[in-house]
Amino acid sequence: MTTPTSAVPGSRGPAATAGLTAAIDIGGTKVAGALVHPDGTMTATTRRPTPRDADADGVFAAVADVVAELARSPLWPSVVRCGVGSAGPVDTSRGTVSPVNIGAWRDFPVQERIAAELARHGAAVPTVLAGDGVAMTAAEHWLGAARGHANALCMVVSTGVGGGLILNNQLHPGPTGNAGHIGHISVAFDGERCVCGGIGCVESLASGTAIARWALAQGWTPAGDPTAAGVAAAAAAGDPAALAAFDRAGRALAAAIAATATLVETDIAVIGGGVAASGDTLFGPIRAHLASYATLSFVRDVQVVPALLGTHAGLIGAAAAALSLLPG
Numbered sequence: 001m002t003t004p005t006s007a008v009p010g011s012r013g014p015a016a017t018a019g020l021t022a023a024i025d026i027g028g029t030k031v032a033g034a035l036v037h038p039d040g041t042m043t044a045t046t047r048r049p050t051p052r053d054a055d056a057d058g059v060f061a062a063v064a065d066v067v068a069e070l071a072r073s074p075l076w077p078s079v080v081r082c083g084v085g086s087a088g089p090v091d092t093s094r095g096t097v098s099p100v101n102i103g104a105w106r107d108f109p110v111q112e113r114i115a116a117e118l119a120r121h122g123a124a125v126p127t128v129l130a131g132d133g134v135a136m137t138a139a140e141h142w143l144g145a146a147r148g149h150a151n152a153l154c155m156v157v158s159t160g161v162g163g164g165l166i167l168n169n170q171l172h173p174g175p176t177g178n179a180g181h182i183g184h185i186s187v188a189f190d191g192e193r194c195v196c197g198g199i200g201c202v203e204s205l206a207s208g209t210a211i212a213r214w215a216l217a218q219g220w221t222p223a224g225d226p227t228a229a230g231v232a233a234a235a236a237a238g239d240p241a242a243l244a245a246f247d248r249a250g251r252a253l254a255a256a257i258a259a260t261a262t263l264v265e266t267d268i269a270v271i272g273g274g275v276a277a278s279g280d281t282l283f284g285p286i287r288a289h290l291a292s293y294a295t296l297s298f299v300r301d302v303q304v305v306p307a308l309l310g311t312h313a314g315l316i317g318a319a320a321a322a323l324s325l326l327p328g
């Protein structure tokens, strides 16, 4: 399952340095790997399904397979660093992950295990771990929609809501890799209880899961697809409950974007993920509500734009995180 070099749109990495970066992206459905060149192009792209019903070592076997596949590339000796992006929660201070959708991994020491695997294949290189929201942020700042912005909020709106921050032109992961976790700031102080234990979190209002659940409760009848994509299709066709569900999600996101911009002067919010793929169905309400929340002179012009990197974001993000966080 190796594909030849694939170009990424707009490749030209200001942060790039010499040598190749081994990038590994771990999610609930797949483990992907690639060798990433200093300009962001990728070689030796490979992927394995994330094992289901396997124990912790069984899941890691898929990661080890991906590393072994990368090590077969003739370019492997040029690898000088490794970036690992993973579904969260992550604790980068300890190099561990406990992905919600990989039940066998709880406080799993993925960074140490991958470093050992790299060394076994002759590449004892520095390795960085990043959560998927932070990795996506690094990717969008390097080669995507946040490029050239010194202060940016990047968000992933899909089944959950994640994110990350660029501050003063630097990726800002925070001590445990969770800074910018916009999904779990409260935008409704007397709102619903969130899965995290908090109240009125952005995720409980704006995730794909929340959009679909709320639309159904308001009387939306799915024509087939009962997920947020189905709600988006219904909204595009003018269904009032579906439109209201996206308006509510957009309002929650607008409040969070305005709060972030007010707190740290981000001038752009980049939004990716499955729900963002509904385009103006989501971006329309966000922009409309932003006028109510982003009122001070220094936040009034905050832009809200779609992410650019799409399917490449995970691997590019893993590489970008390594380039950003490891010493040059």
Ligand SMILES: [Zn+2]
Binding pocket: 183, 184, 185, 194, 195, 196, 197, 198, 199, 201, 203, 204
């Ligand atoms: Zn929460």
